[in-house]
Amino acid sequence: MQSFRPEPVSGRVYTTRRIVRSTDVVPSGRLRLDALARYLQTAAEDDLADSGLSEPVVWLVRRCELRIRALPAMGERLKIATFCSGTGPRWAERTTTVSAPGGAPLVQASAVWAAVSVADGGPVPLSADFLIAYGESAGGRVVSARLSHPRPATEHDGNGVGIASPLTAWPLRSVDFDTAGHVNNAVHWAVVEDELAAGNWVPSVAEVEYHRAIVPGCTPQVVTDRREGETVLWLQADGRLLASARLSQ
16 A cells, blocks of 8 residues: 655645546546646645735646555545645645545645746745745655656667657647646646556556646657556657656556
C-alpha cells in the first residue's frame, strides 16, 4: 500500500468537497486522471483565494506525482484536503489528499509549483506574505524543482546512425488552451489516459513533469517506452521535449 504524507500538526490545511460526475469518468465509471488533475487545480486555486493572499504572481506546475491506492467511481462524494508541504527559493510544493466518504485516503498528489511574475513571466522569490500564510504547514521542509525523468532513448542502425523512436501524433483542440495561452497542465494527463485505455490498467504511481509550455501552433507527438512494471511517455515537438510521464504498476 502506498505511503501517504500526513497532514501537518499545525498550519493551514484547506478542505473542500467534490462529487465525481459522469463527465469525469472513463466508460467503466472510474475517475479519469485528467479530471482528477482538474480537481487538484481547483482546490489549489480555491485555497489561494480563501487565504486572502493577493500577489502579481502566476503559479506554474513543474511536476506532479500521484500515489494511487484506488480511484473513485462516478457518484462518489470526495473530501479533498490540500496544504503546502515544502518550499524552495522560487517555488513551493502542495500536497493534496483525496479521500472517500468514510475517510479512507484514495489518492495523494505532490505537486511543485513555480512562482512567476505576471508582468514578465520571470521567476520570482516567495514573498513574506506567502510564507506567513503557508510556511507553518511546510514546517521548514525544503524541496527541489529539479526534473528527473529520463530523456527519450534512440535506436541505432548498423551504421551507428540515430533513428528516432516511433512517434504518435497528439492533436490539440481549442478547448485545451487556458487563459495563459498554453495547454493547461491537466490536459497532459489525457495522454496518460490514452495509454491506460490501451492496456486496461491503472498505475500505483503516476508522475508528470512539465518542461515547456505547449502553445498554439504546436504539433505534439508522443513517444512511448513500455517496460516490465513501468511505462514512460514523452510529449515532444520539433525535437524539443514538452513533457514526460512515468507510470509504475
